Amino acid sequence: MSAIHQHPSHIDRAGELRTNQSTLDTLWQKAKIAHIADGRITSVDEKLTFASAKEIAALVDSGKFESGSRYFLGLDLADRTPYFVWDTQWIGEVSDEKKSEGFTTLREVGAQLSPLEFELALHATALSNWHRAHPRCPRCGGATRVDLGGAARFCDADQSQHHPRTDSAVIVLIKDRADRILLGHQPVWPEGRFSTFAGFLEPGETFEQCVSREVFEESNITVSEIKYLGSQPWPFPASIMIAFEAVTDNPGDAKGDGEEITDVKWFSREELKAAAKDGSLLLPPTISVARKMIEGWLGEVALGGETWR
Missing domain, CATH: 3.90.79 (Nucleoside Triphosphate Pyrophosphohydrolase)
Structure with a gap:
């Protein structure tokens, strides 16, 4: 891809x-x-x-x-x-x-x-x-005001300036050696909604380490050949999605963790297109990097709805 x-x-x-x-x-x-x-x-x-x-x-x-x-x-x-x-x-x-x-x-x-x-x-x-x-200063609790044209906030009480923070999150397209992709279902989503795997970067962790950890925690498989694909700001409320693809050699071990991911499914291209066409598969929104990753692998625009929750 x-x-x-x-x-x-x-x-x-x-x-x-x-x-x-x-x-x-x-x-x-x-x-x-x-x-x-x-x-x-x-x-x-x-x-x-x-x-x-x-x-x-x-x-x-x-x-x-x-x-x-x-x-x-x-x-x-x-x-x-x-x-x-x-x-x-x-x-x-x-x-x-x-x-x-x-x-x-x-x-x-x-x-x-x-x-x-x-x-x-x-x-x-x-x-x-x-x-x-962030209406108040994290250092002293004083009220803050807009500064630098909105690029910061300023606390007059202790003269400190505060800048927006963006939460880094990885999102991963998992493939096996047969070039199928693995998608997961979260319990908060409607039935049939599946997407790629994602999670937040933890302190002291590289993006690649985060990919391996999140994939294993959510799907019980190990991955290699981790490759960067791109990124997308995701202000819901304050994230940057760092997109990767990775390959697994143990696709048969795939299973959801039962909490964040309650179901996982492998899809070939024909299986994904058929499931999207008959409505049994709902894909992430077209503006999302997850949808772009799936369509990049598929090689064409995918059907599959515009479902957020």
Whole structure:
């Protein structure tokens, strides 16, 4: 299997601009601004929608949304258009139906977005998740505020600066010598949903060691010939998926651990296509690196649904 195709970045994150608030204020006035509220991002007809600074000010004045925070996402590499995200929430009790009007989640719309929009949405979602989860200083407990255009938070009490952390996780396509792949089922998923194996990197562990450990813990098999395939940001809430393939010489030993993985199945290409076609197999979402790994092995676009849970 070849490496997973990686889109080049369409955004210059322009970190040198983050340190000057007056520069950021000037950029805000001419920026395209995505709007995130309670984890939902503005979207119409499966495309992101962007507002102007004046439109955002009008939304604040309307009393529907809190004043929120601004995060600088960067400059379009093609035309240097600045992009920001405005991160806020509704004021008062608002129904889920109302919140869905003009808004969607990255999970729902990700597969339909352009590479530029997907990159912006990933960045915006990750920043929103991190800022909401870190309102206080981990050193002294004091309140923190947005710093560096959203790239950090700052504690005025002890003068410490804090930066987003991303959790590294490996995800593995396991093959045997007959070039079948092994997929596993988690108990939280619907019946028939299978995917590749994944787990978080532990302290002091290499990615390759993590691959071997996670595969053995979840499927009871040992692997070799571990090869890097690519990576994907996964801000649900704050991960980077590091993709590998690996080969096992003991496919007959495969079994789920009974907790994280309750069932495992080997698939040839024909078996996978048949199961996906008749609906007995549900595959991971098309925006996921897991789906890309499976389709890279399959050699074609796979059927199999758009199932998250």
